[in-house]
Amino acid sequence: MQKIATVPEMRRLTREIRARGEKIALVPTMGALHPGHVALIEAAKKSGATVIVSIFANPLQFGPNEDFAGYPRTPDADLAICTEAQVDAVFAPAVEEIYPRGYSSYVTEDAYSKPLCGISRPTHFRGVTTIFAKLLNIVRPDAVFMGQKDIQQAAVVRKMIADLQFGVDVVVVPTVRDAEGLAHGVRSRALTNSQRQEATVIKQALVKAREMVDAGVRSTDRLVAEVTHIIGQRRRVRVIYVSIVDSTTMEAEREIVPGKSWLMIAVWVDEVRLIDNLPL
Ligand code: AMP
Numbered sequence: 001m002q003k004i005a006t007v008p009e010m011r012r013l014t015r016e017i018r019a020r021g022e023k024i025a026l027v028p029t030m031g032a033l034h035p036g037h038v039a040l041i042e043a044a045k046k047s048g049a050t051v052i053v054s055i056f057a058n059p060l061q062f063g064p065n066e067d068f069a070g071y072p073r074t075p076d077a078d079l080a081i082c083t084e085a086q087v088d089a090v091f092a093p094a095v096e097e098i099y100p101r102g103y104s105s106y107v108t109e110d111a112y113s114k115p116l117c118g119i120s121r122p123t124h125f126r127g128v129t130t131i132f133a134k135l136l137n138i139v140r141p142d143a144v145f146m147g148q149k150d151i152q153q154a155a156v157v158r159k160m161i162a163d164l165q166f167g168v169d170v171v172v173v174p175t176v177r178d179a180e181g182l183a184h185g186v187r188s189r190a191l192t193n194s195q196r197q198e199a200t201v202i203k204q205a206l207v208k209a210r211e212m213v214d215a216g217v218r219s220t221d222r223l224v225a226e227v228t229h230i231i232g233q234r235r236r237v238r239v240i241y242v243s244i245v246d247s248t249t250m251e252a253e254r255e256i257v258p259g260k261s262w263l264m265i266a267v268w269v270d271e272v273r274l275i276d277n278l279p280l
Contacts, residue, residue, distance in 0.1 A: 001082060002089040010091050010138050017050045017088075018140070025049035026141035028132065030057045031092075032072040033081045036176040036184040040145045041085045043173045049142060053082050054135055055092040059099070060106075060127030072186055091139065098134060107133040109163070112250045113156045116264055117275065120240055128153055129160045136166050143169040147176075149183050151262060151277050155250050175276075177203070183276050191272055198236045199269045205230040206278045209263050213280045218256045220244040223263065231267060240266035240273070247279065256280050 004010050017024055025044035029037050033055075044051045055078055062068040075092070082090050106126055113125035136144070144161075146154040151172070158170045175183050181203030182188055182196065191199060205227045212223055227242045244253050247262045263278045 004091050023049035024141040025051050025143050026139050027053045027145045031055040032074050032186045033078045034184045039176045040173050044145045050088045052089045053087050058131045106130045109156050109160045112159050125156050132157050145171045149175040195269050198234045201234045202276050238268045
């Protein structure tokens, strides 16, 4: 496995890969790799492409009150996981390689990025679309593999790719959960045991939502009310949003359309922000 830290080296390698007639799959991550990331890598491997994992904690995605410096960094463990998963190359640039002094260009998507996490994290998706545009330009992959856990992020990136005509496929991989049903995530790893116990209410709410839709409920009001009620039973869990949206546009829906609508949840468990979602 090659470990690459600079843009020219990365471009050289991808040129070689393309010259051999191989396809390139990119798995963008912020590091601190966990089983959710591994599922993306495995899906990318299965596609038959040469797999490049980027590891870059992107400062632009963090708001002024969000702890970029405190974001977990586990470079040695990440490399071991990538080696084990037979990744072909890891691209792990320093912040200055991506945003040198005086950096001043940004990419924004102005529709799908507005609701949900766009309300409470107003600069977050600008950071996401900017780093994705840069990674797509540097690596020039055929496909990019993203997680369902961050479905709004995938929707925003897909829209940016379409609007700016990058010509890259977006493959969305189902959410990987732990034994209690909590979605794996860098932030959920930070939970204490008792916080983790509280957070299992998210899974309970998703299960209830599934049951209601399977039983024929189509009213978004009813589903949102029930999910909010279930989550509200835990003292240390506070709802940021519970919403039912169109899975492509992230627009709120009045009526549930099975196969098209998604239930979107964001909560605080004490000071840890968690998101989850369910295709209905
Ligand atoms: P991050 O490193 O948190 O930016 O995540 C990198 C990619 O991994 C994103 O596309 C995430 O959606 C995806 N991802 C994170 N957690 C999970 C999970 N539990 N299941 C599936 N994909 C995930």
